[in-house]
Amino acid sequence: MPSRRDTLKIAGLTAGAVALGGASRTGAHKGEHLHSESVPHKGHSYAPGQPGVDYKPVVTPDGSTLPFKVVGGVKVFHLTAEEVEHEFAPGLKAFCWGYNGQVHGPTIECVEGDKVRIYVTNKLVAPTTIHWHGVILNSGMDGVGGLNQRAIKPGETFVYEWTFVQHGTFMYHSHHDEMTQMAMGLMGMIVVHPRKRTEPMPDREFAMMLGTWAIRPGAKRPDPNVMSDFNVLTINAKTYPGTSPLVARTGQRVRFRIGNLSAMDHHPFHLHGYAFEEVMTDGGVIPKSARRPETTVLVPTGTTRTVELVAHNPGDWAMHCHMTHHVMTQMGHDIPNMVGVDPKDLDGQMASLLPHYMTMGHDGMGEMGIHVESGHMKVPENSLPMVGAQGPHDYITMGGMFTIFKVRDGITSFEDPGWYDDPLGMARPATEAELSRDGINPDTMHMPVNSHGSGTSYGSGHSGHSGPSGRGEWHKGGHDGH
């Protein structure tokens, strides 16, 4: 076992190369490193960071934080890899692999400079290892099976040991038979707080792991052999409506630490109602000068992205992967396109052959979840095909990698506050008076179709135009042809 001094040496920390904070980073000069230090480490040691003192503990929605104890100045953790029957959302359970009885594993939370000793017990049927993704440590602790260590056989307990010489958002996952073991869920988040703050401490921090699974409706185990047709898309191993909302008080500084360990997918993660700033990757802090406002952050697989905002806009805000097939649960992709198909008397024709047949999809798939949830459309046991959830105003036709960021004025509890009742009003059917006031005829539609900018009206069978009155004359698009 290498000594701590060796660890530091191997980590490439030379005296002259220590950069303080994120501010001094200008580029990868010879001998310089890019990971983020807020304090010097060479020749320094720090007392174990304390929650509530050195940091406000991160919230892992639908997950937990791994407890630790301090033994001789070292934070000691224990992870046990094992099979877990995990619920992705009510109605869908599967036998997955996780740590300490949960999927994914608990978040490991530390402070820069913490010395850690992590025991890993293997209670799986297969050998395993753990790799500490993004963490700067000595090679022998890196956890790649065969390369850095031998695999931990079932029944064995290994110990990993290092000092965090950086802060940031990292991840841990199996690095033995990754294809199988990560598909089964063996992963978790690591959050390391800076020893010294150079930026305001966030009030709320959320750790979120994005993942993809293949679980055939009716099956009870993820299929690691699937390469592209993932049908259960998760945030912290929960699929909507299984995902718990992220709650903040208006005015709070909020950080989302988002990791992605999907097998084959990157996720453009989008938040409604806000612009945010990407402040960190798993490589380190992004210099302020390089940050830009975003509404969607692309989280490629094998990376973390940390974004920050001040929650100035109360409401219920959708937060989801913007890939539309990633906000569907257990969708089949080999089905014919039924959109716009006139079912005519097909249902009648099928009645004698298949009494339970019903033409579906001809008006889209939005109604699907309602049919399933109401129970009149029987689906395989233990499945959530195309299911969303009932919202305050209607059925929410979203599933998969979808959750809700709930911002409320003056709350003290961060339990789910329920649905937001917007005092400023919401979209509703237009009244006749409004239509008349603004000269809107629902039966006509205006589209500029040629370079002369002239609008052509399309209506249902008759060519209407915008009306004779002086009210609501349409302004042509600002360009007037050539």
Add this chain to the structure above:
Amino acid sequence: MKRLAAYMLSAVLLASCVNVPKDAGFSELAELTAPMLSAPAEWVGETISEQSANDRISALLSSPLTEASVAEITVLANKDLRATLYGLKAARGDYVDDASLPNPFITALFIDSPGESEEDCFGNLTKTDIPIGGSIGIGYEILDLLFFPRTLKAAKAEFNAAKYGSVRQFADYAYKARLAFYQAMAAKQMVGLAEQSYKATEASAYSAQALYDAGNIPMLNVNREKLFAAQMEAQLIQAKRHQKMAERRLAQAMGLHPEKAGSIKLEGRLRTPDRNELDPLPIQGVMDRNLELKHRGALIQAAGARMGLSDVMSFVGDVEGEFEVERHDGKYEYEAGIGFELPIFNFGQGKREANRARMEMMAQRYEAAMYSLNATSRILYDELSAARENVLLQRKKVLPLSNKVLQGMQLDYNAMQIGVFDLLAAKREQLAIGIAYIESVEDYWRTRAAYEYLLAGGSPEIAMTSAASMSAGQSASEGDH
């Protein structure tokens, strides 16, 4: 001479008390065929009038056919079967004929000459007067009489052979009608499934057209579905063709006039075999009851009896006794004589050798038939056990599983994991399994009919099933779509 007379007298007595069955053995036929028929044997024109038979046939045809009504109609309507009964009657006649003493041969000569004119040397005719006279002679084949008891024995054996042959034929017609019934039932059920399969492909094509109309798929896909539907329509036509043929065959087997073939009613479906295990094969009973063996046995007996005669005849040839009374010139003259063949050139050696060889041939054929029957019995028993096991397995496992699979596919369809085309393909697969099931039930009933026929004394033919056709039921699934 005295002894000869006594012998002849006893032969006459024997002839007079031969017991030839008055109904030509019909009651025995009825008794022998009873276990093979699920209907009483009748002889239209003898035991039942033509009119009552026709009324009964019409009554039976007005309801859906069953094994029993098929047998009854066959008994009442089948002209071949009726012909068999006349064959039996003919055999009885032959027996009566053989069981009668041969008649003597009488020659009578009567002379009443007008006289003869004689021409003298001068050309004058002189009439000679000759008186009236005549002679009566009785000839008798003495050997016929001597060997009469033996002839009687042969005749009886020949009649028995004819009787068993008739019973066999009689039962065979009923058995073949039963087979035709199962075939027709199965063919009808097949049409039902073929219709559904066609419907399923038609619905597929219909869906494809709807998708095309919506702009969602190219015409190529529509045409593929339509092509498949057309193929299934062709299969339906084939199934209907088989049904029609099977019904006509059934009518034919029952002996109905072809015009009546259309009035056949078939309803319901072939039953599943009962749960009771098959009793062990009663091989000895099968051998004892077998009509073919009885027929062959009677033929050998007859041949044996005939051979005894033939042996003597071959050596002695004809022995003819003759007695003649002649009246001549008012006086009676008596003459008696015996004539026989003189065996100086042909001692009958060849004939006897041929007789022996023929007997041996028949004996060997009898043995061969026994072996063959024994083998047939075992094959049929095994076949029936296997056919029964197959149907029960299909019933207990294959059909319920295939239904579960289709239900699962319906759930998958509901869960949008598969589309309408896959769902319909799954339905067709289920129907294909249904077809395989009907094939297995038909196979079972045909085998069972053969086995029951065997137990009752029949000799059913076994069609060898090719290994390839045995596994045909497994190719239930159709092409990918």
